[in-house]
Amino acid sequence: MTTTNPSPPLGSGATPERRPGATIVLHGRSVVGGRAEGEALVTRQTIPGWGGVNPLQGVITETRHELRGISFKDKVLVFRGAKGSSGWSAMYHTARLAGTAPRALIFNEMTTKVALGAVVMRVPSVTDLDRDPLEAIETGDWVVVDGDRGVVEVIKQPRPRL
Amino acid sequence: MILTDDEKAMVDGERGAARQKAMELLVRYANALGAERFVDVTNVAGVPGSANPFLQNYYKNKSAGDRDAIFSYFDLDADELIDVQEPVVQTYHLQGGADPEQWETLGVKVEVFRNHQEREAFAARHGVDILKTCTPYLAGNVPVKGEHCAWMESSAVIYCNSVIGARTNTEGRESTSAAMLTGKIPDWGLHRAEHRAGTHRIDVAIPVESVMDWGMLGYFAGDVVQERIPVLTGQYSQPDVVRLKHFGAAASTSGGVEMYHIVGVTPEAATEAEAFGRRVPLEHFVYDEAERRRVYDQLNSNARSTDVDYVMLGCPHAALAQIKEAAELLDGRKISANCRLWLFTSRAVKHEAEHAGFTKAIVDAGGVVMTDTCSAFAQAIPPGTRVAALDSAKQAHYLPAIMGIQAWFGSTRECIEAAITGRWRGERP
Numbered sequence: 001m002t003t004t005n006p007s008p009p010l011g012s013g014a015t016p017e018r019r020p021g022a023t024i025v026l027h028g029r030s031v032v033g034g035r036a037e038g039e040a041l042v043t044r045q046t047i048p049g050w051g052g053v054n055p056l057q058g059v060i061t062e063t064r065h066e067l068r069g070i071s072f073k074d075k076v077l078v079f080r081g082a083k084g085s086s087g088w089s090a091m092y093h094t095a096r097l098a099g100t101a102p103r104a105l106i107f108n109e110m111t112t113k114v115a116l117g118a119v120v121m122r123v124p125s126v127t128d129l130d131r132d133p134l135e136a137i138e139t140g141d142w143v144v145v146d147g148d149r150g151v152v153e154v155i156k157q158p159r160p161r162l
Numbered sequence: 163m164i165l166t167d168d169e170k171a172m173v174d175g176e177r178g179a180a181r182q183k184a185m186e187l188l189v190r191y192a193n194a195l196g197a198e199r200f201v202d203v204t205n206v207a208g209v210p211g212s213a214n215p216f217l218q219n220y221y222k223n224k225s226a227g228d229r230d231a232i233f234s235y236f237d238l239d240a241d242e243l244i245d246v247q248e249p250v251v252q253t254y255h256l257q258g259g260a261d262p263e264q265w266e267t268l269g270v271k272v273e274v275f276r277n278h279q280e281r282e283a284f285a286a287r288h289g290v291d292i293l294k295t296c297t298p299y300l301a302g303n304v305p306v307k308g309e310h311c312a313w314m315e316s317s318a319v320i321y322c323n324s325v326i327g328a329r330t331n332t333e334g335r336e337s338t339s340a341a342m343l344t345g346k347i348p349d350w351g352l353h354r355a356e357h358r359a360g361t362h363r364i365d366v367a368i369p370v371e372s373v374m375d376w377g378m379l380g381y382f383a384g385d386v387v388q389e390r391i392p393v394l395t396g397q398y399s400q401p402d403v404v405r406l407k408h409f410g411a412a413a414s415t416s417g418g419v420e421m422y423h424i425v426g427v428t429p430e431a432a433t434e435a436e437a438f439g440r441r442v443p444l445e446h447f448v449y450d451e452a453e454r455r456r457v458y459d460q461l462n463s464n465a466r467s468t469d470v471d472y473v474m475l476g477c478p479h480a481a482l483a484q485i486k487e488a489a490e491l492l493d494g495r496k497i498s499a500n501c502r503l504w505l506f507t508s509r510a511v512k513h514e515a516e517h518a519g520f521t522k523a524i525v526d527a528g529g530v531v532m533t534d535t536c537s538a539f540a541q542a543i544p545p546g547t548r549v550a551a552l553d554s555a556k557q558a559h560y561l562p563a564i565m566g567i568q569a570w571f572g573s574t575r576e577c578i579e580a581a582i583t584g585r586w587r588g589e590r591p
Contacts, residue, residue: 031194046388046418051538051560056216063464063563083389083418086314089334093236097220111389111418112331112351115194119187120239120336125194 018156024136026152028129031105032118037144038103040137040154041075043067049113050087058100076143077102078133081109088113093120104145106133106152126150163192164199172344180247183240184340188348191337197348204345205311205328206253207298207318208338210237211246211284218277230284237339248289249342254303255285256315257296257479257539261532262509268532268542290342294534295508297407297479299326302510307429310353312341316420317411317478317556323421325406327429329353332420352421358430359439360423362387366396367450374573376405377555378457378591379449380412385457386447389418393437395425396449404481411478412555454591461558461571465549465586469500472547473581474537474561475574476506477554484574485515485531489523491578497528498584502544505529506536529581538564551580551588 017024045066047053052062058073082088095101105118105125118125124147137143137154144153171177172185192200211233213221224231229243238244259278260270270278286292295301296315299322305311307327313319319332331351333341341347351357364386370379376398383392392413401409401424413419423431431437475488488505497503505524507515512533515521521531537543538560543550549568552558558571570580572588580586 029196032190051564061563063559064460081389081418084316084415086316086319086332086334089336090236093239093336094216098216109389110195112195112333112337112348113418116191116334116337119190119194120334 020156020158022156024154024156026129026131026133026136026154028126028150028152030147030150031115031125031127032123033148034124035146035148036076036103036124037142038074038076040078040139040141040143041067041070041072041102042078042134042137042139044080044134046081046083047079048084049082049091049117050085052084053091055091055095055100056098058095058098071100072102073100075102076104076106076145078106078137078143080134081107082111082114082117086113089116089120092117096121104143104147106137106143106145108132108134126152163189163197169200169346178247179244180238181343183234183238183244184343185346187239187336187340188344188346192348192350195348195350197350199349200346201310201349201353202345203310203312203341203347204251205303205305205309206249206251206338206342207256207303207311207313207315208253208333208342209256209258209314209335210253210290210339210342211288212258212281213277215274215277233339237336239336246288247343250345251342253290253342254298255282255290255292255294256298256318257294257535259294259534260540261534264530264532267530268535268540269545270540270542293508293510295479295510297481297508300403300479300481300511301508310347312338312347314338316414317407319420320410320414320422321407323352323358324410324423324428332418356439358421359391359441360393360437361390361441361444362392363443363446364392364394365446365448366394366398367448368397368454370398372573373405373408374553376401377408377412378454378461380409381416381461381555382449382453382457383422384413384415384417384419387417387419389420390444391421391423392419393423393425393431393434393443395434398424401427404484407478407481408554415556415559458571458590461555464562465568465570467549467568468586470549470551470570470580470584470586471501472544472550473501473503473577474506474550474552474557475503475577477536477538477552477557479536480505480507480511482511482514482518485511485520485524486518487574488578489520491575492523492527492529492582495527495582497581500584501581503527503529503581504537504544505531507531507533509533537561541565543567549586551577551586553577
C-alpha cells in the first residue's frame with residue numbers, strides 16, 4: 001500500500017532569506033549602467049548566441065539547453081556566461097530591435113561576447129557579485145538591477161508547486 | 163580608462179564622425195569588460211555592413227546617400243547617421259550572403275540575393291577585402307605569431323590564437339567594425355600574455371588520428387572546459403591544418419574555447435610547463451573510450467531514420483585537401499537520386515579546386531560546390547530534407563537545432579557513402 005504525503009505549505013522548508021517577501025542585496029560591478037526590474041529567469045548553463053537563439057521570438061533554441069523554448073523577453077536574465085558563436089552580440093542586438101531582449105543581465109563569467117552583447121543590448125548589467133547570483137536568485141523572483149552602482153536587490157517570491 | 167592622444171582625438175571627433183562613433187562604442191565595450199586601455203590591432207576580420215532580411219527591412223529607407231543606416235545604427239550602435247570612413251587597418255570580410263553563382267540552388271530569393279550583392283559592394287567600396295569565408299587563414303589572411311587581431315568567427319578565432327599564436331578575443335559584429343575604423347580593441351583577455359596560459363589539463367588516453375577523431379576530441383574539450391583554456395597531452399598523432407580546423411570549430415561550439423594548447427604541437431606549448439605558465443591546472447580530465455562514445459552519441463542524439471537525403475561537407479569551409487579527398491572518395495560513382503551533396507568552401511579555395519579538376523569530379527557525381535556560406539549560416543538545405551549526414555561536429559551541433567531536421571555525424575568517408583547509397587551506415591566508435 002502506498003501513501004501520498006500532502007504538499008507542505010508554501011515556503012515552509014525555506015531558510016528565512018528564501019521565504020516569500022524576503023529581500024537579498026548583492027553588490028558587484030557595473031557592466032552597463034541604468035536601472036531596471038523584472039522577473040528573474042535563471043540558468044546555471046552558459047547562454048548560446050547565433051545558432052542557439054531565435055532573437056525575433058526571444059527564445060533559446062539550442063538542442064539540450066535547459067532554457068530551450070523559454071522566452072527571455074522582459075526577464076532579468078541570470079546566467080553563468082556566454083558561449084559559442086561570435087555572432088552573440090549581433091543576435092542579442094537584434095533581440096533589442098525586435099523588442100524581445102531581457103530587461104537586465106546578471107552573470108558570473110566575463111567574456112568579450114557577453115560584454116559586447118550587454119553593451120549593444122543597452123540593458124543594465126552587472127557581474128562580479130559578492131554572492132553567487134545563481135544561488136541567491138531563483139526563477140520567478142522579482143529582481144531590481146541598478147547597473148550604475150552594480151547593486152542587485154532580490155525580492156523572493158512564492159515558489160510554484162510542482 | 164587610459165586613452166592615448168590618438169584615441170582622445172578620435173573620441174573628440176577630430177578624425178571624423180565614423181571614427182568618433184566607433185571609439186565611443188569601443189569605450190563602452192572596454193568599460194563593460196573592465197579593460198584599462200586599448201591595444202593597436204593590425205588585422206581585422208568581421209562582417210561590416212552585412213545584413214540579413216530582418217536588418218534590411220528594419221533599416222529600410224533610413225540611409226541617406228553614403229550615410230548608411232545599417233552601418234551607423236547596427237555596426238557602430240550609433241544613434242545618428244554617419245558617413246562611413248575608410249578602414250585604418252587591413253580588414254577582411256568573413257562568410258555571409260549566398261553563393262554568387264548558385265544562390266538559386268541554396269533557395270535564396272532574387273531580392274535577397276540582390277541585397278547580399280549590394281551589401282558586399284558596400285563593404286568592398288569602403289576598403290574591406292572580401293574573402294567570404296569562415297576560414298580566412300586558408301584563403302589569404304594568415305596573421306603572424308604575436309600579431310594583435312580583432313576577429314569574429316569562433317572557429318577562426320580559436321585557430322588564430324592556438325595554431326598561429328596571434329592574439330584575438332572572440333570579437334563581434336560591432337567591435338570588429340569599430341576596430342576597422344580605429345585600429346583599436348580593448349587590451350583584455352587573450353591580448354595579454356598572462357591570460358593565454360592553460361587552465362585545465364586534458365589527458366588524451368586513446369589514439370586520436372582522423373579528422374573525425376579530432377572533431378570529437380574538440381567537442382569533448384569545449385564541453386568540459388567551457389570558455390577556459392585546455393592543455394592537451396597524450397596519445398594524439400601530429401595533427402594537420404584540417405584536423406586542427408575541426409578540433410577548434412568543435413571546441414568553440416560545445417563550449418566557448420578561444421584558445422588551447424597541444425603540448426609539442428602548438429606554438430606556445432613546447433612543453434607542458436610552457437603551456438600552463440604560472441598557472442596550476444584547475445582540473446584534469448581524461449578523454450577515453452567512454453568519453454568518445456558519449457560525444458559520438460551526443461552528436462548523433464536526434465537521428466532516427468537511416469534514409470539520408472542530404473550530405474553537407476565543408477564546415478568550417480573545406481581546405482583544398484578536403485575537396486580533393488571528397489573527389490577521390492566519390493571515385494567516379496554517382497550520388498543517389500534520393501540524396502543531395504553540397505560542399506562549401508571559400509572563393510579562393512574553390513578557384514584552386516576548379517583548376518585542379520576536383521570540383522568537376524564532384525559535380526560529375528551529382529554534387530554541388532558552393533562558396534560564401536553554409537547550410538547552418540544560410541539556413542539553407544535542399545528542399546524536403548529530413549535527414550542529413552555531416553562530417554563536422556560543429557555543423558552537427560547547429561544544423562538540427564536551426565533547421566529542425568535529423569542529423570548523423572561521422573567520417574567524411576561515411577558521409578560520401580551515404581550520399582551514394584542514400585543510407586547511413588556510420589559506425590559507432
